[in-house]
Amino acid sequence: MNRFQTEILVQGQPALAEALVLTAPISFWGGVNPKTGRIADVRHPQHGIAITGKVLCLPGTIGSSSAAAVLLELVSAGLAPAAIILHEPDAILLLGLIVAQEMGHATPMAVKLDRREFTHLTDQTLAIDVAGMVSVQ
């Protein structure tokens, strides 16, 4: 069983869920539909796939400064990912989780892991504990 110790970026709920490894960077504003939780960017290779309830592995984020607003909307609508794994911290996106906590929502955890490790996560079920340990099930 593969285990990866990650760095916790934003504390949140532990997770047990299927990994969704995005193969291209995404802009949450315009790229994820906050009403459905699905990837809305028609140019994205995983267009149409739902990020809800998945361990969302992001190789990079691009674009608008309104990404946090979309993530907050997903959390408050119960459509958020189960956890978010990022290659590098992105303040613009993760503010959505920080604000969601201030608004009293239970939020997914965000952790940092080198994107070269993402190949070991594709299509696997992952457990993430409160200390940021990711275990492939």
Added chain:
Amino acid sequence: MALELTAEQRAIANGARGEGAAMALRIVAATARLMGAPSLIPIASAHIDGALYHGDSGTLFAEKLVEGGARVAVRATLNVGSLDLTGCSKNRLEPHERGMARRMMDAYRTLGCEPTWTCAPYQAGHRPAYGSDVAWGESNAVVFCNSVFGARTNRYGDFLDIACAIAGYAPYYGFHLPENRRARIVFDVSGLDAEFLASEAAWPILGSLYGREIGDAVGVVTGIEHHPGEDALKAFGAAAASAGAVGLFHVAGVTPEAPDLATALHHRAPETVIKVTTDMIGDSRRRLSTAASAESIHAVAIGSPHLSGAEFDRLERLIAGRRLHVPLYACTGRHALAALESSGKRLILEQSGVIIVADTCVVVTPILPDIDNAVLMTNSGKFAHYAPGNTGYGVIYGSMAECVESAVTGHPVFGATE
């Protein structure tokens, strides 16, 4: 490095200025920890991009700050909202969305923000001093503030912009540190045709190319002989920020941190030199259009960033009293609208078929009619970037003169000049 808060900052976080200010300071501090900032620094002003409606949660956030008694601690101008409160234009938002968007705009005013409702606050009297630290949102405003004024800001996204304005502090990292403002890449346009460089269309095309080539790095443009004017730098920055993630650029001999190339580079060697060619410009121009082969257009949109008074003067000269065949949406702020009304130009433009859009713009809220396979012509690199995804319209890029001639005939017309 652990974040160190001053006694005053800790007191605010613990409620000394009320629960709203405490929440704001906690958000600023959490972001600082996330980005590895060692401290928070006082800010001189803020520009707030958070009052655009994306869903009910954003409205509830702003109202929670209001309920907590929060007020901005520094001057804070507002970016566009989702509604045109001046009544110049109409949009197609559903009643629930319209109501929540209105509540959101009201909440930000109650927090003490100025109702400027513009993405060009720098042309509405908000012009921070060289070297001052500020917290600005909206990518084109950020890049203008950093590059043209030499004030210091990171790209402050939704929630963090208002949190900084209420707290009066921002995380000390990124472009607030002078060493991170050094140009590492030289973008040399000296090989381009002088006539092209002197044209209005040059700047959005150059900006899009610059953004794609440079991403989020800091670069310096060389080979510009004369100051191109504020509206040209505005168009360049907006296109660069939407095509890449540019937050700061320099133009040697033009912008304040680049009196010359060596100073912009902090007297070090550049990591990369990009020699811009005519072929690269042609490619960049083509990429701005997604509907280049369309034989007719359904609308023209200009004003991203919002039009200045000088740009309205050009628009009026180009239309020259003619009647437009398709609507021309001219997006602007109240600062420019007030002058148009007092001079009587608003009426003249509207009689020609111009639809003035104030407080908002056509890519952030549904103003354009819902038409299948519709085509929009624009002179804005930013509209060209966002219109296909946000409005469903295909895009044709042209200069303002070409946009006006096309609006008069209803067909794309190229080669028009002033």
